[in-house]
Amino acid sequence: xxxxxxxxxxxxxxxxxxxxxxxxxxxxxxxxxxxxxxxxxxxxxxxxxxxxxxxxxxxxxxxxxxxxxxxxxxxxxxxxxxxxxxxxxxxxxxxxxxxxxxxxxxxxxxxxxxxxxxxxxxxxxxxxxxxxxxxxxxxxxxx
Numbered sequence: 001x002x003x004x005x006x007x008x009x010x011x012x013x014x015x016x017x018x019x020x021x022x023x024x025x026x027x028x029x030x031x032x033x034x035x036x037x038x039x040x041x042x043x044x045x046x047x048x049x050x051x052x053x054x055x056x057x058x059x060x061x062x063x064x065x066x067x068x069x070x071x072x073x074x075x076x077x078x079x080x081x082x083x084x085x086x087x088x089x090x091x092x093x094x095x096x097x098x099x100x101x102x103x104x105x106x107x108x109x110x111x112x113x114x115x116x117x118x119x120x121x122x123x124x125x126x127x128x129x130x131x132x133x134x135x136x137x138x139x140x141x142x143x
Contacts, residue, residue: 052076053098058084065089068096068114075101077126077133084126087142094118104133112137119143 006013042063047053053072058064062084069091075098078084090096095116104126106112112135114122123139 047072055084055086063087067091068098069093071096072098074099075104077101077103077128082128085138086124086126088114088122088124090115090118090120092118094120100135103131104135106135106137111135112140115141117141 042065043058045054045057045064045066046069047066048069050070050073052074053066054076055064056076056078058078059081062078062081064084064086066086066088068088088098097114098111100106100111104111112122112124114120121142122137123142124135125138126133126135128134
């Protein structure tokens with residue numbers, strides 16, 4: 001587990017990226033106990049050419065910021081992941097699309113339409129159970 005700690009005087013701060021896709025961080029000093037927080041590690045994915053959007057690099061409970069500079073004509077999903085939260089940012093040109101694989105099921109069996117303006121942000125959550133991914137558009141045009 002890679003991590004880093006730093007101290008200034010009697011105060012220290014540490015951050016560890018756990019193997020299951022979690023950031024564990026804490027702060028404290030000699031007169032107060034450490035405060036620990038756990039959050040999903042966020043991965044930044046740059047999708048710059050038309051083709052497969054590779055989400056297979058994500059693991060555990062994952063959070064990713066996807067910079068969509070080109071259409072994603074296919075999506076490669078991770079194997080050992082239960083949940084993915086994606087913040088999808090439209091690139092400079094906007095109007096980029098994602099074609100989801102058949103194992104991703106959205107409500108009404110209709111894939112969400114992403115916001116089209118450049119720099120707009122949409123939030124999609126995917127949850128896996130038994131080889132099927134349930135997808136939901138959580139927020140649209142967040143920015």
